[in-house]
Amino acid sequence: MKQVPVGVSARHIHVSQADLETLFGPGAELHVMKDLSQPGQYAAEETVAVIGPKGKFDKVRILGPVRKATQLEISRTDSFAIGVKAPVRESGDTAGTPGIKIVGPAGEVEISEGVIVAARHIHFHTSDAEKWGIQDKQKLSVRLNTERPLIFEDVVARVSDSFALDFHIDTDEANAAGAKTGDLAEIIG
Amino acid sequence: MKQVPVGVSARHIHVSQADLETLFGPGAELHVMKDLSQPGQYAAEETVAVIGPKGKFDKVRILGPVRKATQLEISRTDSFAIGVKAPVRESGDTAGTPGIKIVGPAGEVEISEGVIVAARHIHFHTSDAEKWGIQDKQKLSVRLNTERPLIFEDVVARVSDSFALDFHIDTDEANAAGAKTGDLAEIIG
Numbered sequence: 001m002k003q004v005p006v007g008v009s010a011r012h013i014h015v016s017q018a019d020l021e022t023l024f025g026p027g028a029e030l031h032v033m034k035d036l037s038q039p040g041q042y043a044a045e046e047t048v049a050v051i052g053p054k055g056k057f058d059k060v061r062i063l064g065p066v067r068k069a070t071q072l073e074i075s076r077t078d079s080f081a082i083g084v085k086a087p088v089r090e091s092g093d094t095a096g097t098p099g100i101k102i103v104g105p106a107g108e109v110e111i112s113e114g115v116i117v118a119a120r121h122i123h124f125h126t127s128d129a130e131k132w133g134i135q136d137k138q139k140l141s142v143r144l145n146t147e148r149p150l151i152f153e154d155v156v157a158r159v160s161d162s163f164a165l166d167f168h169i170d171t172d173e174a175n176a177a178g179a180k181t182g183d184l185a186e187i188i189g
Numbered sequence: 190m191k192q193v194p195v196g197v198s199a200r201h202i203h204v205s206q207a208d209l210e211t212l213f214g215p216g217a218e219l220h221v222m223k224d225l226s227q228p229g230q231y232a233a234e235e236t237v238a239v240i241g242p243k244g245k246f247d248k249v250r251i252l253g254p255v256r257k258a259t260q261l262e263i264s265r266t267d268s269f270a271i272g273v274k275a276p277v278r279e280s281g282d283t284a285g286t287p288g289i290k291i292v293g294p295a296g297e298v299e300i301s302e303g304v305i306v307a308a309r310h311i312h313f314h315t316s317d318a319e320k321w322g323i324q325d326k327q328k329l330s331v332r333l334n335t336e337r338p339l340i341f342e343d344v345v346a347r348v349s350d351s352f353a354l355d356f357h358i359d360t361d362e363a364n365a366a367g368a369k370t371g372d373l374a375e376i377i378g
Contacts, residue, residue, distance in 0.1 A: 075364065076364035076365075076367065077266055077360065077361070077364050080364075088336055088337055088367060119337075120337070147277055148277055148308075148309070148343070148362075149341075149342040149343055150339055150340065150341060150342065150365075151339065151340035151342065152338075152339060153338040153339065153340065154337070154338055171266065172266070172361050172364040172365045173337075173365040175264065175265035175266050175269075175361040175365075176265075176339075176361045176362040176364075176365035176366075177365075178265065178277060
């Protein structure tokens with residue numbers, strides 16, 4: 001049985017060093033609040049506000065470390081709430097996605113693209129993927145046998161030596177299944 | 190192919206005649222704003238506020254006609270937002286569920302139970318069910334081949350001469366699939 005722990009992603013933002021400095025001041029750095037399941041990744045102490053045409057979220061957690069480009073990840077429920085039509089995309093694939101206004105304590109940034117609903121995916125360490133015969137970018141079917149059982153199709157496999165085994169879904173997907181972080185899902189195809 | 194149109198249920202409330210009169214005044218009646226897919230059911234012009242320990246929703250639509258008991262149906266996302274631990278239940282099965290405060294223009298009601306997350310279900314007219322060999326209360330698997338494809342398991346069949354064919358899911362389930370009212374789902378098991 002190919003069991004994978006679930007990690008539920010609430011809305012969050014990744015920032016570039018340049019945008020971090022605009023938002024938090026020259027020379028700003030992120031501070032680790034809590035380590036995440038993926039090695040080297042963490043929830044930062046720093047939060048920002050994001051403002052869409054129909055609403056805003058006041059405290060969006062920054063996940064570190066800084067990245068090449070700023071990217072806001074929200075749920076589809078969130079996208080209706082703030083009036084931003086974010087498409088379902090893999091992380092980093094932001095061409096043609098909507099932008100948004102981001103406000104920090106020292107300044108604000110208007111990104112021209114980078115708002116996405118993250119596509120469901122599983123992080124595999126290379127050794128897990130080899131053991132189970134799974135290839136990078138393979139599409140999988142994954143079952144959550146919860147109070148509201150669901151089978152997720154088109155789950156993207158992401159394989160790397162720097163990953164830890166984790167099935168990432170967003171809050172809509174978790175709530176639709178009645179699932180929470182740490183629940184076990186099963187790869188069924 | 191057993192295709193069923195999707196109906197996405199946003200949060201809504203059913204009210205008893207007694208509670209309707211407390212909320213809207215003696216002799217109050219509901220007024221039809223829009224007919225729903227199920228024969229005789231409608232969205233009323235009337236809305237109420239519901240107030241939980243952590244938050245409130247100002248304009249919750251009443252669905253008519255009045256019922257024997259007042260029942261609030263919310264998504265799991267909603268349940269976190271207002272701080273009410275609503276369980277997944279079939280409509281009418283409210284024993285042991287949380288209550289909530291409901292506020293109308295003429296008064297307020299504190300129900301002692303009746304807040305649920307509606308269990309996913311399909312309404313079948315008796316003739317649809319006979320054609321496809323489906324029994325009342327049967328659990329079905331239903332696929333939504335959307336941008337974010339999902340297979341819903343444990344979908345409850347509800348069969349009656351007074352029903353029209355419709356697959357009812359809530360906003361979390363719809364958003365997890367990227368689906369909307371009118372999309373076609375397929376019964377696959």
